[in-house]
Amino acid sequence: DIQMTQSPSTLSASIGDRVTITCRASQSVSDSLVWYQQKPGKAPNLLIYRASSLKSGVPSRFTGSRSETEFTLTISSLEPDDFVTYYCQQYRFYPWTFGQGTKVEFK
Amino acid sequence: QVQLVESGGGVVQPGMSLRLSCAASGFSISSHAMYWVRQAPDKGLEWVAVMSHIETNNYYAESVKGRFTISSDNSKNTLHLQMDSLRVDDTAVYYCVRGSRDWYFDLWGQGSLVTVSS
Numbered sequence: 001d002i003q004m005t006q007s008p009s010t011l012s013a014s015i016g017d018r019v020t021i022t023c024r025a026s027q028s029v030s031d032s033l034v035w036y037q038q039k040p041g042k043a044p045n046l047l048i049y050r051a052s053s054l055k056s057g058v059p060s061r062f063t064g065s066r067s068e069t070e071f072t073l074t075i076s077s078l079e080p081d082d083f084v085t086y087y088c089q090q091y092r093f094y095p096w097t098f099g100q101g102t103k104v105e106f107k
Numbered sequence: 108q109v110q111l112v113e114s115g116g117g118v119v120q121p122g123m124s125l126r127l128s129c130a131a132s133g134f135s136i137s138s139h140a141m142y143w144v145r146q147a148p149d150k151g152l153e154w155v156a157v158m159s160h161i162e163t164n165n166y167y168a169e170s171v172k173g174r175f176t177i178s179s180d181n182s183k184n185t186l187h188l189q190m191d192s193l194r195v196d197d198t199a200v201y202y203c204v205r206g207s208r209d210w211y212f213d214l215w216g217q218g219s220l221v222t223v224s225s
Contacts, residue, residue: 032209032210032211034211034212036152042217043202043215043216043217043218044152044202044212044215045215046211046212046213049207049209049211049213050209050211087151087152089152089211089212091209091210091211091212094157094166095154095166095168095169096142096154096157096212097154098151098152098153098154099151100151101151101152
């Protein structure tokens with residue numbers, strides 16, 4: 001199985017900060033990676049697909065990038081609604097696997 | 108409106124069975140891969156099962172293989188997950204999810220809580 005190692009598990013930040021979350025795949029998944037945002041008690045919401053494509057309607061402060069097996073989600077300027085949990089997931093190979101999640105909390 | 112609505116969750120004892128349903132609207136489930144994904148309390152996401160729209164085989168996570176069965180009723184545009192021999196560690200919110208053309212998960216239901224406890 002492909003292991004997705006996501007870091008950090010918790011990120012402390014303030015409104016307006018620029019933050020980066022990293023996800024590393026145990027082997028190449030090409031650009032078959034998505035990022036989700038999950039609010040408490042809600043289903044995950046797709047932000048980024050194909051490593052760097054922004055889903056329609058998602059604010060442009062969210063960007064995704066890839067360098068070989070390392071993927072990053074960057075939020076350019078945190079807003080109050082962004083202090084929730086983020087997951088990466090690879091969809092190149094069965095079984096589909098997720099990162100462990102990153103909780104963005106108020107500093 | 109394009110949406111997925113799960114039902115059928117509840118509290119059961121270990122060893123018992125439960126059947127989840129997922130009613131789709133606004134699109135045809137026969138045109139998409141359809142998935143079940145679960146999330147144990149305060150834990151991460153785990154893919155459980157997939158029903159492909161382009162092949163007859165279904166696939167399961169090792170943790171549920173032989174106990175869970177994914178199926179569909181295309182006439183009712185509804186996906187099911189039959190869960191047998193339930194264990195305490197199957198306790199989770201179960202999400203019904205639609206696959207995009209590129210196989211990523213592009214539409215999620217609101218989730219259905221399954222609690223396995225004696």
